[in-house]
Amino acid sequence: MSSGNVQNQTTFLNHVADRLGRERRTTVNPPSYFSFPHQKMGKEADISELAKVLKKQCLAIHTDVREATINNLREVIDQVFVEYEAITAAVWDDPRFHQFGLDSIVERPQVSVWGEEPGREANIQAAEQADVGITFSDYTLAESGTVVIMNGAGKGLSVSLLPTNYIAIIPLSTLVPRMTQATAAIHEQAEKGRRLPACINFISGPSNSADIELDLVVGVHGPVRACYILVDDLKKEKKNEHETN
Amino acid sequence: MAMKIGGRSFDKRAEQGVRDSYMRETVRTAQERLYTNKSQAEEELGDWEEWRSLSEKIRSHTVDNLDYYLERLSENVSKNGGHVYFAQTAAEANRYIQSIAERKEAKKVMKAKSMVTEEISMNEALEATGVEVIESDLGEYILQIDDHDPPSHIVAPALHKNKEQIKDTFSRRKGYQKTSKPEELTQFVRKKLRREFLEADIGITGCNFAVAESGSVALVTNEGNARLVTTIPKTHIAVMGMERVVPTWEELDILVSMLCRSAVGQKLTSYVTGLTGPKAQEDVDGPEEFHLVIVDNGRSNILGTPFQSALHCIRCAACINVCPVYRHIGGHAYGSIYPGPIGAVLSPLLEGYEDHQDLPYASSLCAACTDACPVKIPLHELLVEHRKVIAQEKKTTLGETFAMKGFGLVASSPRLFEMAAKTAPALLAPFTNKETIEKGPGPLKEWTAIRDFPGPKKERFRDWVKERNKGGAE
Numbered sequence: 165m166s167s168g169n170v171q172n173q174t175t176f177l178n179h180v181a182d183r184l185g186r187e188r189r190t191t192v193n194p195p196s197y198f199s200f201p202h203q204k205m206g207k208e209a210d211i212s213e214l215a216k217v218l219k220k221q222c223l224a225i226h227t228d229v230r231e232a233t234i235n236n237l238r239e240v241i242d243q244v245f246v247e248y249e250a251i252t253a254a255v256w257d258d259p260r261f262h263q264f265g266l267d268s269i270v271e272r273p274q275v276s277v278w279g280e281e282p283g284r285e286a287n288i289q290a291a292e293q294a295d296v297g298i299t300f301s302d303y304t305l306a307e308s309g310t311v312v313i314m315n316g317a318g319k320g321l322s323v324s325l326l327p328t329n330y331i332a333i334i335p336l337s338t339l340v341p342r343m344t345q346a347t348a349a350i351h352e353q354a355e356k357g358r359r360l361p362a363c364i365n366f367i368s369g370p371s372n373s374a375d376i377e378l379d380l381v382v383g384v385h386g387p388v389r390a391c392y393i394l395v396d397d398l399k400k401e402k403k404n405e406h407e408t409n
Numbered sequence: 410m411a412m413k414i415g416g417r418s419f420d421k422r423a424e425q426g427v428r429d430s431y432m433r434e435t436v437r438t439a440q441e442r443l444y445t446n447k448s449q450a451e452e453e454l455g456d457w458e459e460w461r462s463l464s465e466k467i468r469s470h471t472v473d474n475l476d477y478y479l480e481r482l483s484e485n486v487s488k489n490g491g492h493v494y495f496a497q498t499a500a501e502a503n504r505y506i507q508s509i510a511e512r513k514e515a516k517k518v519m520k521a522k523s524m525v526t527e528e529i530s531m532n533e534a535l536e537a538t539g540v541e542v543i544e545s546d547l548g549e550y551i552l553q554i555d556d557h558d559p560p561s562h563i564v565a566p567a568l569h570k571n572k573e574q575i576k577d578t579f580s581r582r583k584g585y586q587k588t589s590k591p592e593e594l595t596q597f598v599r600k601k602l603r604r605e606f607l608e609a610d611i612g613i614t615g616c617n618f619a620v621a622e623s624g625s626v627a628l629v630t631n632e633g634n635a636r637l638v639t640t641i642p643k644t645h646i647a648v649m650g651m652e653r654v655v656p657t658w659e660e661l662d663i664l665v666s667m668l669c670r671s672a673v674g675q676k677l678t679s680y681v682t683g684l685t686g687p688k689a690q691e692d693v694d695g696p697e698e699f700h701l702v703i704v705d706n707g708r709s710n711i712l713g714t715p716f717q718s719a720l721h722c723i724r725c726a727a728c729i730n731v732c733p734v735y736r737h738i739g740g741h742a743y744g745s746i747y748p749g750p751i752g753a754v755l756s757p758l759l760e761g762y763e764d765h766q767d768l769p770y771a772s773s774l775c776a777a778c779t780d781a782c783p784v785k786i787p788l789h790e791l792l793v794e795h796r797k798v799i800a801q802e803k804k805t806t807l808g809e810t811f812a813m814k815g816f817g818l819v820a821s822s823p824r825l826f827e828m829a830a831k832t833a834p835a836l837l838a839p840f841t842n843k844e845t846i847e848k849g850p851g852p853l854k855e856w857t858a859i860r861d862f863p864g865p866k867k868e869r870f871r872d873w874v875k876e877r878n879k880g881g882a883e
């Protein structure tokens with residue numbers, strides 16, 4: 165990737181430093197914060213408590229919740245399709261669909277897999293016309309009912325945005341208390357000098373607006389309905405825990 | 410639309426606001442709802458004061474070292490393949506944006522709501538070169554098709570309009586045929602704008618926060634329009650006020666949490682989008698070209714002055730939502746795209762006292778704004794600071810100068826100051842002298858005359874809200 169242009173930087177920043185009454189700073193000690201209220205929140209909670217918080221928050225953000233095991237995930241997804249009167253779907257090209265036993269859904273002719281069709285326009289078109297977009301969650305924030313997705317390559321931005329409805333598959337192992345844990349992980353990447361995904365989405369429910377008389381209307385430019393499917397991918401470990409307890 | 414809106418004098422605008430009973434009722438309900446939601450959201454966070462102090466620290470550290478963080482930001486954007494343009498003035502910013510549109514032979518630009526582009530009149534600049542600019546935020550869209558009616562609130566721009574008015578505008582301008590139900594109105598806009606999105610050449614957004622360490626831009630929205638604007642068009646231009654930077658993603662966490670709670674009482678809005686553009690080679694959608702325009706437009710004049718903390722603002726509108734003056738005169742009366750207490754502080758700083766000299770008087774100094782501010786900007790003290798400057802420059806009435814001196818004395822002692830905030834009537838006394846009202850804080854006479862306003866003359870706004878909820882006042 166060739167680097168982009170930066171214009172007028174020196175004059176501009178010299179002027180800023182000048183107004184601040186000093187020379188330009190080339191190093192700054194990181195700020196010393198004395199309290200970290202955000203890190204304390206939900207620190208003690210285990211996965212089942214986090215799941216409870218998440219489910220409760222979903223009521224507040226108009227988001228449907230279903231629960232599934234790896235064994236019945238496919239049926240649960242199909243039930244949501246029926247409920248949403250959905251036939252066509254757009255999905256990510258993501259190995260997790262295979263790992264979670266969803267090959268039979270991905271292979272359906274009414275399902276378009278991101279990136280498979282040639283070209284940007286065709287992919288966007290397919291997502292635009294789909295009844296449902298399905299993605300996995302990379303981090304799930306219990307406090308705010310948020311699905312964090314790291315887009316890129318087969319994980320297209322449009323899949324969670326353009327279809328009429330949105331389904332997020334949430335492996336329980338992705339649950340964390342709040343935004344703090346996700347931003348810490350992203351910060352770690354940045355600190356190592358890695359380039360971040362061009363788009364990281366924090367999605368909390370369907371799109372909405374209160375611009376008309378402050379009345380909340382769900383479904384503005386993005387999905388009209390959103391459904392989170394919690395999948396227990398921790399079953400085995402849990403069993404072991406019980407046994408040793 | 411530049412910062413300045415509405416041609417007439419402040420007195421006239423305020424008077425009109427006070428007379429518009431529909432607008433006042435809407436604003437009253439809105440303020441109450443937003444205030445209640447924010448209070449709930451504060452409680453959920455645990456120690457709100459601890460969060461506020463942390464946020465204040467983040468903002469002051471960043472602004473104190475603004476040159477350093479802007480340099481890191483711009484280097485990182487460039488490293489990712491994005492372009493950065495530092496614009497000293499609105500004209501420079503607009504010229505740069507026009508030149509991109511020209512090079513791309515753009516016909517249609519989709520915009521997501523952004524205060525700074527309003528401030529620099531970017532739409533007009535693009536339209537002058539024959540480019541169509543479409544606002545995609547529902548509230549902004551409503552205003553745009555209603556002959557560019559100015560916004561009256563920084564979070565809910567069309568707050569002053571009711572659904573019947575909106576329906577009428579839609580049918581007059583866009584052939585809308587359904588009812589005034591918000592659901593139907595919204596569905597109509599969704600359909601209309603989807604098509605526009607798919608055809609747009611350039612997407613333009615503001616920037617809630619830019620993250621220096623990674624060269625990212627964070628957008629905080631509910632509707633999803635900012636996502637569309639940054640997903641479909643092949644070019645994305647983000648325009649940011651130069652102060653909207655944070656050091657790392659860890660600070661972003663705190664400030665986004667505070668912004669969402671303070672603005673709308675949500676834990677997070679439906680979409681918080683972190684963009685580190687342009688798209689990577691292997692990505693299919695997202696912008697192929699990314700430009701970040703960093704705008705000064707008068708901000709640097711605020712650095713190194715007693716007003717520097719005004720640059721800590723995260724544009725949450727919490728101060729507007731508790732302001733008893735805003736409640737009575739409405740957003741348009743401020744004559745600036747930035748209304749309410751932050752507008753009264755910011756507008757004279759960015760555009761000079763000439764056009765905005767009445768604004769620092771559009772306050773009862775009840776301190777509700779300062780209490781509400783998530784980054785602890787001492788708004789009412791800054792208003793007093795403005796009055797001092799104006800009083801000194803204009804050598805206004807003796808009474809006023811005297812009042813300023815008196816207040817300065819009080820304000821310099823925090824304990825006394827706190828008492829003073831509770832006993833605002835005493836401080837206002839000099840302004841109730843007839844002569845001073847006419848020459849100085851004109852608007853006071855309008856809103857203090859309101860029958861149903863028990864306001865700061867007798868009790869602080871906070872106490873008053875409590876009282877109201879018990880079914881007390883009105």
Ligand code: SF4
Binds near residue numbers: 726781
């Ligand atoms: S001054 Fe404070 S309360 Fe007002 S908009 Fe800015 S951050 Fe929010």
